[in-house]
Amino acid sequence: MPTILVADDDANIRELVCLFLRNDGFTTAEAADGKEALSIYLSQPVDLVVLDIMMPVMDGWTLCKELRRASPDLPLLMLTARGETWEKVKGFELGTDDYLTKPFDPLELTVRVRALLKRYKIGTTQMIRLGSVTLDRQTYKIMIGTEALTLPLKEFELLYKLAGTPGQVYTRGQLIEQIWGLDYPGDERTIDVHIKRLRERFAHITDFQIGTVRGLGYRLEVTE
Template identity: 60%
Template sequence: MTSVLIVEDDAHMMEMISIILGHEGYRVRGAINGKEALAEMESSPADLVVLDIMMPVMDGWDLCRELRLLNPELPIIMITAKHETSQKVKGFGLGADDYLVKPFDPQELVVRMKAVLRRYRIAADKMVKLGGFKLDRLRGTVSDGKVNWHLPLKEFELLYQLASYPGQIFMREQLIEAVWGFDHDGDERTVDVHIKRLRERFAAYTKHFQIVTVRGLGYRLETENND
């Protein structure tokens, strides 16, 4: 059973989310602030964390940062009352996988949770499907069953990173860190150049997948299999 930690200081919101997720078959635990959530994660790690931003003791920003240090592969969804794009940018920059603005339909949270968990299951595999294409990380190839493409290493790693989390928005800084590493000396234009090359290379196959620019945020990959 998938374990979910809800970090929310609003008792009514906590109860509502817990009931909905319980009915969906999730094992739910709660924490009322970031400090309590970290203690919960250290004693018994959850499979996914849903956290509010505005909380006492330790807010959602700091908690997200700490959780990412604790486990880089932990699925995290932020919920907040703030609608500003700058807040979403900050959330994604700290490592959130998705961002939901209050008030929201609880079923939307369920759908987003399932999507995020599905992305992580895909990422844990060494083979990723993109419509009629397959990315084989062990061989470093892209194949449509008839032709194999051997891409330059960084192009392949960039495409694999995006394809491992279809529909997820990646900021340029996140892609730099994931593909080139923390000590990369170049700037964010490196990502733009490689995205341009990938788009040109697979321009005839956009029905299978395409890399979309999300204005003010970054990039995401969309496939014919996206929900």
């Protein structure tokens, strides 16, 4: 699934936007200011950026300019409390593709995100194929050839997350935050337990393996 980066200094707005995007099947990343957003964009795959204008350190105007300089084909959606015509014009001149004014309807935002991804021909399929293994995010089912397999929800989400970006290393903290949420009361050993279970379930599969990166975390490795 496409990864949407949400850059806004309001933590409540970020949480709301990311919640609706994840519920719609997207992977999300968050940044509290423009500088952090640019750093995230340069360090991991990002398919679309939702950005606020008024942010500390680096504002949305500058971020928009830097992102467009780095990638002319990156979809950008400005999300801001300001709605004056001149600001919309400035945003489009700097390279934004769409503009949504706060307060906004989260459902409208997800529709606009999908429209932008379609315009840029970025796939929004919720199926991932790893050789003979297919993960379907809509039904939470896994097919191994013609055999169906149902996993506990968190195991599926963990495998789907790793399978979405083969080779990318995720720390335990990142996986806890993105799958269990920031308010999860447990510790990072939860990840180790779920990884062990996944390895046991797919021990007979040669299409992929979940590798441990010592001192960092885990990554899914596709077997050639």
